[in-house]
Amino acid sequence: GPKVLQIPSHQIIDMGQMVTLNCDPVSNHLYFYWYKQILGQQMEFLVNFYNGKVMEKSKLFKDQFSVERPDGSYFTLKIQPTALEDSAVYFCASSSKYNNQAPLFGEGTRLSVL
Amino acid sequence: SQWGEENLQALSIQEGEDVTMNCSYKTYTTVVQWYRQKSGKGPAQLILIRSNEREKRSGRLRATLDTSSQSSSLSITGTLATDTAVYFCATEASSGQKLVFGQGTILKVYL
Numbered sequence: 476g477p478k479v480l481q482i483p484s485h486q487i488i489d490m491g492q493m494v495t496l497n498c499d500p501v502s503n504h505l506y507f508y509w510y511k512q513i514l515g516q517q518m519e520f521l522v523n524f525y526n527g528k529v530m531e532k533s534k535l536f537k538d539q540f541s542v543e544r545p546d547g548s549y550f551t552l553k554i555q556p557t558a559l560e561d562s563a564v565y566f567c568a569s570s571s572k573y574n575n576q577a578p579l580f581g582e583g584t585r586l587s588v589l
Numbered sequence: 590s591q592w593g594e595e596n597l598q599a600l601s602i603q604e605g606e607d608v609t610m611n612c613s614y615k616t617y618t619t620v621v622q623w624y625r626q627k628s629g630k631g632p633a634q635l636i637l638i639r640s641n642e643r644e645k646r647s648g649r650l651r652a653t654l655d656t657s658s659q660s661s662s663l664s665i666t667g668t669l670a671t672d673t674a675v676y677f678c679a680t681e682a683s684s685g686q687k688l689v690f691g692q693g694t695i696l697k698v699y700l
Contacts, residue, residue: 479631506685518632518677518690531687566631570685577622577679578688580631 477501481567481581489589493555496584498567500550507550508568508578509542511535518566524550554586562588599695606668610676610694613660618680621654621661622688625674632677636663668698 480499488494500507509521522532524542539558544550550569554561564585570578602608614621620639624632638645638652638661645652651664661678675695679688 508687510688510690517692518679518688520687520689523685523687525685530685533687568688572685577620577624577634577637579634580624582631 477579479567479569479579479581481565481584483584484582485585485587487587487589488557490559491556493553494557494586496552496554496565496567496586498550498552498569498581499548500567500569501571501579503571504569504579505572506530506570506578507542507544508570509552510566510568510580512564512566512583513562514564521552521565557586557588559588562586598692599697601697601699602668604668604670604698604700606698607664607666608668608696609662609664610696611660611662612678612691612694613658614678614680614689614691615659616680616689617682619683620681621652622679622681623650623652623661623663624677624679624690625672626677626693627674635676665696668696670698670700672696673698 482497507524510518512518520533521536523530541553564583566583568578568580622637623635626632636647636652638654649666653662675693677690677693679690681688
């Protein structure tokens with residue numbers, strides 16, 4: 476079936492560096508999401524994106540965060556600069572226009588900020 | 590049950606038993622979606638139940654929704670060890686809007 480792909484699966488960077496997390500959503504999906512999950516905790520919404528624009532962002536979506544879909548393919552989450560508390564697993568999801576399909580999630584990118 | 594400030598719930602049962610997990614929600618929703626997350630993996634869709642439905646079945650899964658009490662349940666019959674995972678319910682005000690996840694229920698099914 477269709478899948479959301481996230482690359483890479485694990486990224487280790489030094490605090491203060493920039494990181495870009497990549498997501499390859501399902502090809503005919505129009506809505507895109509990023510979620511953050513700290514180990515053992517619930518999924519927390521960061522941001523959703525539609526038609527080239529941010530629809531809604533949470534308090535967790537700090538000024539250092541940005542999203543875009545530059546070439547119509549990858550949906551990216553950029554953190555610049557990173558902080559220690561950004562260490563978590565970041566999940567991307569996408570969904571279609573119609574309210575009969577739950578958003579489909581990728582396997583996540585584990586971000587370790589040292 | 591899961592939601593809001595409730596602690597993460599954990600259940601441990603023997604393979605073959607039936608189990609029901611509950612969640613309650615606080616805001617308006619058009620659907621309740623149940624996901625399963627296995628260790629080290631992303632959430633996987635299980636079942637979606639819409640606000641005009643009271644019950645939905647899929648294989649060994651059964652979801653219910655009571656919009657008057659703002660609660661939903663997920664039942665698994667004849668559990669298997671492979672059902673071991675964290676189960677989340679999530680609500681969505683409308684298509685494309687954010688999913689709001691509950692705290693989750695940790696289910697461990699042992700042989």
